[in-house]
Amino acid sequence: xxxxxxxxxxxxxxxxxxxxxxxxxxxxxxxxxxxxxxxxxxxxxxxxxxxxxxxxxxxxxxxxxxxxxxxxxxxxxxxxxxxxxxxxxxxxxxxxxxxxxxxxxxxxxxxxxxxxxxxxxxxxxxxxxxxxxxxxxxxxxxxxxxxxxxxxxxxxxxxxxxxxxxxxxxxxxxxxxxxxxxxxxxxxxxxxxxxxxxxxxxxxxxxxxxxxxxxxxxxxxxxxxxxxxxxxxxxxxxxxxxxxxxxxxxxxxxxxxxxxxxxxxxxxxxxxxxxxxxxxxxxxxxxxxxxxxxx
Numbered sequence: 167x168x169x170x171x172x173x174x175x176x177x178x179x180x181x182x183x184x185x186x187x188x189x190x191x192x193x194x195x196x197x198x199x200x201x202x203x204x205x206x207x208x209x210x211x212x213x214x215x216x217x218x219x220x221x222x223x224x225x226x227x228x229x230x231x232x233x234x235x236x237x238x239x240x241x242x243x244x245x246x247x248x249x250x251x252x253x254x255x256x257x258x259x260x261x262x263x264x265x266x267x268x269x270x271x272x273x274x275x276x277x278x279x280x281x282x283x284x285x286x287x288x289x290x291x292x293x294x295x296x297x298x299x300x301x302x303x304x305x306x307x308x309x310x311x312x313x314x315x316x317x318x319x320x321x322x323x324x325x326x327x328x329x330x331x332x333x334x335x336x337x338x339x340x341x342x343x344x345x346x347x348x349x350x351x352x353x354x355x356x357x358x359x360x361x362x363x364x365x366x367x368x369x370x371x372x373x374x375x376x377x378x379x380x381x382x383x384x385x386x387x388x389x390x391x392x393x394x395x396x397x398x399x400x401x402x403x404x405x406x407x408x409x410x411x412x413x414x415x416x417x418x419x420x421x422x423x424x425x426x427x428x429x430x431x432x433x434x435x436x437x438x439x440x441x442x443x444x445x446x447x448x449x450x451x452x453x454x455x456x457x458x459x460x461x
Contacts, residue, residue: 173345178387179204180218181341184226188334191231192252197223218341221444227254229444230333232268235261236409236448237330239277246273269407270449306413308402310422312459315399320356320376321385322392328368330409332357335375342386343377354378356394357437363412394436399456400428403440407448411437414455423457431458 183204187195200223201211216222221229231253238249250261250273265273323335336355343349360372376392385391400422404414415435423430440452 170345176214177218177341177345179206180215181338183215183223184219184337184341185334187223187226188230188331188337191227191234195223195227218344219337226337228264229268232265233330233333233407233409233448235265235273236269236276236407239273240409246277249273268447270447306417308404308414308417308422310400310402310418310426312428313399313401315394315397315456317396318354318356318376318378318394319381320392320394321379321383321389322358322374322376323389325373325375326369327371329359329363329371329373332373332375333408339375339377339389342389343379346383348377348379348383352378355439357439358392358394358434359436360434395433397431397433398459398461400426400459401454401456404453404455405449405451407451408443408453409448411453411455414453418455418457429460431460433458 183200186200186203197212198208200215201208204211204214206214212223219226235249235253238244238252239246242249246261247258250258250265253261253264255261255264262272262274265276269276271279321339323338325332325335336357339355340349343353354377356376356378358374358376361370363371374392376394400418402414402418402422404411435458436456438454438456440454441450443451
């Protein structure tokens with residue numbers, strides 16, 4: 167094999183590991199077992215993994231488990247100790263330290279902040295937002311801009327299930343894209359979301375993780391071409407964890423849209439991820455939420 171072919175082959179094997187980790191977060195995930203999935207010697211597997219993903223296996227597992235914990239704190243009434251144990255921590259104190267280090271607030275405070283927009287919660291602005299998922303007790307507000315966007319040619323991985331688990335599709339894309347030279351500063355990441363999460367069971371929600379790529383790059387296995395058409399969109403930027411993006415959608419549809427005089431277009435909402443969630447703490451993540459409009 168040439169050097170390039172070897173790099174692509176290694177990336178495909180690491181893709182299998184990334185997918186396995188995301189699907190088995192409650193398992194032990196020892197390095198020898200993961201090395202076997204990648205068909206690498208245990209002596210070399212982890213160096214290859216770090217070279218391709220830019221993080222250690224422990225970093226990947228920790229990141230995904232804490233994200234799941236943040237979602238559980240917002241969505242469920244499970245005891246914090248149980249959520250912490252599921253994330254791999256032996257005590258509430260250890261979980262609290264780890265969660266606060268990444269999310270900027272202890273899990274108990276995170277959960278309290280997430281009660282503001284329950285069906286019996288306070289009104290935000292002039293509109294109560296029933297069935298909205300987590301938000302802050304203080305009123306939320308976003309600046310919305312009307313923008314004309316150019317068409318984006320993308321390579322996509324389909325995801326069926328809870329939107330909060332689409333990260334594993336993005337991890338697959340990044341592992342695939344790196345050896346192909348597609349992870350430069352010009353690269354853009356988008357998520358397309360076809361369903362209202364309140365409209366059907368989480369297991370049936372349809373979405374796509376997408377990356378910009380030149381037309382001469384063929385999609386990888388189980389990937390496909392996707393296009394975001396040129397259009398006019400209402401755009402807001404959410405700063406904070408992805409687990410809180412329900413707040414932005416609730417505000418956009420319940421507060422901004424009825425007062426805007428605009429009508430939604432015949433295309434799904436999509437998100438653009440404006441900075442790197444691997445190198446920044448969750449409270450610094452920036453996500454542009456785009457609502458296509460008529461006209």
